[in-house]
Amino acid sequence: MPSNKSVSDAPIIQFTDCRILREHKLQREDLWVRDGKILDPEKLFFDEQGYADCRLDCGGAIVAPGFIDVQINGGYGVDFSQPCEDVSAGVSLVAKKILEHGVTSFCPTLVTSPPAVYHQVLPQINVHNGGPDGAGVLGFHLEGPFISSEKRGAHPERFLRTFRSGGSDDLMETYGSLDNVAMVTLAPELPHSQSVVSTLRQKGVTVSLGHSVANLSQAEDAVRHGASFITHLFNAMLPFHHRDPGIVGLLTSDQIPAGRTVFYGMIADGIHTNPAALRIAHRAHPSGLVLVTDAITAMGLPPGRHTLGQQVVQIQGLHAYVAGTKTLSGSIATMDMCVRHFKQAADLVLLDDGLRVRTTYISGEEVWRAEL
Amino acid sequence: MRLVILDDYELASEWAAKYIRNRIVEFKPSADRYFTLGLPTGSTPYGCYQKLIEFHRSGDLSFKYVKTFNMDEYVGLPRVHPESYHSYMWNNFFKHIDIDPANAHILDGNAENLEAECNAYEQKIAAAGGIELFVGGIGPDGHIAFNEPGSSLVSRTRVKTLAKDTIVANARFFGNDLSKVPTMALTVGVGTVMDAKEVMILITGAHKAFALYKAIEEGVNHMWTVSAFQQHPHTIFVCDEDATLELRVKTVKYFKGLMHVHNRLVDPVLSIKDQ
Numbered sequence: 001m002p003s004n005k006s007v008s009d010a011p012i013i014q015f016t017d018c019r020i021l022r023e024h025k026l027q028r029e030d031l032w033v034r035d036g037k038i039l040d041p042e043k044l045f046f047d048e049q050g051y052a053d054c055r056l057d058c059g060g061a062i063v064a065p066g067f068i069d070v071q072i073n074g075g076y077g078v079d080f081s082q083p084c085e086d087v088s089a090g091v092s093l094v095a096k097k098i099l100e101h102g103v104t105s106f107c108p109t110l111v112t113s114p115p116a117v118y119h120q121v122l123p124q125i126n127v128h129n130g131g132p133d134g135a136g137v138l139g140f141h142l143e144g145p146f147i148s149s150e151k152r153g154a155h156p157e158r159f160l161r162t163f164r165s166g167g168s169d170d171l172m173e174t175y176g177s178l179d180n181v182a183m184v185t186l187a188p189e190l191p192h193s194q195s196v197v198s199t200l201r202q203k204g205v206t207v208s209l210g211h212s213v214a215n216l217s218q219a220e221d222a223v224r225h226g227a228s229f230i231t232h233l234f235n236a237m238l239p240f241h242h243r244d245p246g247i248v249g250l251l252t253s254d255q256i257p258a259g260r261t262v263f264y265g266m267i268a269d270g271i272h273t274n275p276a277a278l279r280i281a282h283r284a285h286p287s288g289l290v291l292v293t294d295a296i297t298a299m300g301l302p303p304g305r306h307t308l309g310q311q312v313v314q315i316q317g318l319h320a321y322v323a324g325t326k327t328l329s330g331s332i333a334t335m336d337m338c339v340r341h342f343k344q345a346a347d348l349v350l351l352d353d354g355l356r357v358r359t360t361y362i363s364g365e366e367v368w369r370a371e372l
Numbered sequence: 373m374r375l376v377i378l379d380d381y382e383l384a385s386e387w388a389a390k391y392i393r394n395r396i397v398e399f400k401p402s403a404d405r406y407f408t409l410g411l412p413t414g415s416t417p418y419g420c421y422q423k424l425i426e427f428h429r430s431g432d433l434s435f436k437y438v439k440t441f442n443m444d445e446y447v448g449l450p451r452v453h454p455e456s457y458h459s460y461m462w463n464n465f466f467k468h469i470d471i472d473p474a475n476a477h478i479l480d481g482n483a484e485n486l487e488a489e490c491n492a493y494e495q496k497i498a499a500a501g502g503i504e505l506f507v508g509g510i511g512p513d514g515h516i517a518f519n520e521p522g523s524s525l526v527s528r529t530r531v532k533t534l535a536k537d538t539i540v541a542n543a544r545f546f547g548n549d550l551s552k553v554p555t556m557a558l559t560v561g562v563g564t565v566m567d568a569k570e571v572m573i574l575i576t577g578a579h580k581a582f583a584l585y586k587a588i589e590e591g592v593n594h595m596w597t598v599s600a601f602q603q604h605p606h607t608i609f610v611c612d613e614d615a616t617l618e619l620r621v622k623t624v625k626y627f628k629g630l631m632h633v634h635n636r637l638v639d640p641v642l643s644i645k646d647q
Contacts, residue, residue, distance in 0.1 A: 030467070043461045046451065049473035 066104025139182025387417025
């Protein structure tokens with residue numbers, strides 16, 4: 001029986017025979033969606049005296065919120081850091097393909113690049129919702145160039161920068177516009193970083209700490225100024241030391257302002273972090289963990305040589321190295337691989353299901369389905 | 373009355389559910405002629421609801437042409453509170469069946485004018501043609517719905533202040549914190565339930581045994597309001613062994629001896645598939 005249409009004419013879809021991830025548990029509940037929004041069925045029943053217009057049998061599958069990847073450098077041959085005329089075509093291709101991995105929103109990530117690249121690439125993409133054509137773009141993640149030379153990883157040294165005055169001048173000069181930027185990774189030990197962190201925070205940009213040799217108090221200071229994220233924990237930062245835990249110490253720091261959480265990205269591809277380290281981080285601060293792919297151009301492509309920003313990269317199996325070295329250069333694991341690996345490594349109490357993506361929905365509309 | 377005694381809670385729940393099922397299916401409800409059902413909440417009817425949901429899932433029972441009227445609801449408890457009777461009915465029954473939301477009536481404990489809400493409820497019942505079958509439970513103090521000891525046996529739907537016994541009994545649903553239990557409720561009256569064509573009271577567990585004894589082996593008494601149903605032409609008490617512990621052996625033996633008659637009411641069990 002459809003609703004009495006007192007609130008909306010839009011059809012109500014009821015996903016039945018599914019397990020939904022709610023309150024950190026998998027629960028046998030139906031999921032109700034109308035107009036791209038999840039409904040409270042109890043409210044629908046008593047207030048609107050409404051019911052479903054159509055039912056979708058999920059066949060016992062797990063219904064999870066669409067995955068959000070906040071660190072993805074490209075994939076399927078596309079490199080977001082590579083300037084070209086039609087950046088949006090590349091972003092759209094990746095956006096469409098990652099639906100297969102269950103990713104419904106993402107932050108195209110740019111590694112350290114010269115200002116010209118930012119000025120050319122950033123204006124070409126706008127924040128937009130996902131749909132049948134691909135995952136939604138939440139905004140760019142600018143990883144660099146204000147990072148530590150010592151912990152630059154695969155980022156090209158010649159394009160690293162420091163803050164000259166610490167105001168928005170440095171940001172504007174380097175990036176151009178911050179309109180479509182969701183996140184910036186920087187090293188807080190760089191002088192004048194505090195005011196930059198505040199400025200970014202005020203503009204609504206998430207500040208993430210990474211590629212840095214900061215000690216714990218420098219990191220805490222950055223958090224006080226508004227930083228709220230850590231870029232790929234453990235990688236490209238000082239290792240945890242019991243007398244100065246460095247950025248890793250933020251997970252259990254007591255200096256975090258009340259009501260705020262520090263989130264941390266983890267590349268759970270089985271390569272960037274040892275599963276034991278993954279578990280330590282998770283147990284120390286389970287509610288802050290965010291899985292990211294940090295996927296590069298080669299994700300989805302066969303082994304061989306490919307470009308990443310201004311560097312050349314070598315793929316061997318599931319590893320991606322800076323060509324000619326043993327420095328890891330991003331991962332080629334897909335988001336659903338990371339979820340599976342994390343479940344196995346962290347031994348979560350989830351029902352044992354392969355966690356393979358069967359169907360992806362955006363706003364209640366099916367946008368991808370696995371061939372069975 | 374009929375006193376139907378089953379061995380345990382599961383069997384009692386099943387018998388009750390089958391009875392309700394047969395009554396609805398036999399009635400052949402349609403868009404012109406709805407089956408009106410009065411419903412309780414609490415731990416006693418939970419098993420019965422589970423069984424009814426099972427019958428619905430197997431395709432043997434539909435609630436499309438059933439109108440329901442719940443007995444009561446707390447006053448002042450937000451509807452979304454997990455212990456509200458709205459939440460109970462949604463989670464344990466309505467969300468699993470095919471009832472039209474417009475036909476599921478529950479008193480609104482947050483209404484602006486509680487008295488008007490109660491009067492309107494009586495009118496809704498009358499407009500629906502009265503209740504065919506009112507299912508209820510019994511409190512440890514012998515109350516039906518929230519008709520606490522001392523309630524008029526001809527009472528109608530109204531606001532009641534809960535007795536200490538009831539508040540204590542309900543504390544377990546509110547983290548055992550007496551201060552969190554609502555003190556008032558809207559409830560159908562004893563008279564309201566007496567107006568139903570048929571009444572079925574579910575009573576299970578040893579803690580209800582004394583109340584059952586008072587309700588059926590002693591006189592009609594407003595201190596044990598369920599006793600009012602001694603004067604109803606069609607009452608069925610469905611209970612488990614434990615609930616009979618305070619009854620006379622003679623009573624229990626008599627009614628157990630009638631089980632072959634009682635069981636004809638649920639065997640064969642009817643299905644809409646056969647219609």
